[in-house]
């Protein structure tokens with residue numbers, strides 16, 4: 439894999455900071471930029487194609503000549519670029535991690551490529567869930583937001599195939615965002631063929647077994663992610679936290695799940711949410727939700743029925759707002775403690791504004807005032823314009839023959855109204 443420092447300063451002004459992590463297809467770094475005394479933060483993912491010298495060697499052995507190797511690598515880059523385009527074309531989508539910029543640079547003497555992608559720097563659900571207990575209502579909100587991102591995947595007819603806590607992020611506004619569409623495959627082309635490096639911990643049984651699968655593998659994995667969030671960061675059949683997890687225990691837990699053992703009940707989680715999780719992550723794919731929309735609607739109905747917990751959802755959305763105020767800190771650091779619950783009454787009124795996404799009274803009032811002011815301003819401008827051009831007399835002259843007709847029209851209407859009232 440290429441050394442990211444060879445590209446410094448990135449985009450002319452970004453400095454590379456700590457390595458945030460390394461996944462199956464690249465490394466992610468924290469980057470910063472100083473501008474007018476202000477520090478901006480972002481995350482940069484570097485994807486090398488091929489990944490290293492030995493991968494290049496295998497490609498050279500597989501293909502007849504260098505041109506074929508280059509064409510193969512170029513096709514991989516095109517695929518990545520199509521996923522980047524999808525994200526860039528939806529900059530206002532609240533539930534996908536925004537891409538700010540990217541570039542492609544040739545590597546390995548022109549045979550391969552490095553793709554560098556700059557994104558919002560956020561806190562992953564994996565980091566957050568390992569520090570904080572997540573309540574049922576928060577987990578339901580995570581589920582709803584990820585479903586919204588999956589609905590976008592449906593629109594593009596792709597399957598994400600990598601739904602896991604490391605690819606789900608929290609923003610300062612409390613939105614949940616999905617990242618890493620790079621492993622996504624077009625629905626039509628989806629039959630089998632999961633990367634050996636893919637995470638098995640959240641993978642649907644049919645994908646694990648390399649059988650034919652469809653977009654329900656994403657809602658399946660989301661169900662398992664929700665289970666993990668409610669189980670102190672442990673998937674189904676894992677030893678309960680905080681006991682350490684050996685690789686044998688992990689293997690055994692995954693084997694039980696992908697062989698169809700029913701998910702163990704979650705202590706302290708009410709049956710409504712548990713039912714949603716078990717339906718999303720049903721072994722038999724015909725028993726699962728029909729799609730992300732159906733799952734999101736089930737979660738929304740669950741949240742709606744749980745108004746007494748809603749303060750947590752409201753506070754959850756404000757988690758990073760509080761943190762944002764802490765000067766000089768990286769935006770990916772979260773405050774350590776969840777807020778206490780408050781009285782259900784105040785929780786309810788705030789919840790209605792937030793969860794139902796109805797414009798509240800202040801928004802409606804604000805819009806009405808803006809509209810009325812605009813109308814008055816436009817009228818004043820028209821009147822001044824008429825006066826300025828001395829058109830008022832001319833207008834009166836043209837309109838005067840019609841004035842009696844207009845007056846009688848309004849008199850008639852007024853009479854009708856009076857008649858109707860009496």
Ligand SMILES: Nc1ncnc2c1ncn2[C@@H]1O[C@H](COP(=O)(O)OP(=O)(O)O)[C@@H](O)[C@H]1O
Pocket residue numbers: 458459460461462463464465466481483535557558559560561562564604605617618770
């Ligand atoms: N935009 C981001 N902001 C902060 N951390 C990120 C961002 N994107 C990825 N990361 C973190 O970097 C690490 C490596 O990410 P990645 O290469 O996508 O691998 P994976 O998702 O398989 O863990 C992960 O822990 C991930 O949560």
Ligand SMILES: [Mg+2]
Pocket residue numbers: 461604605617618
């Ligand atoms: Mg990732």
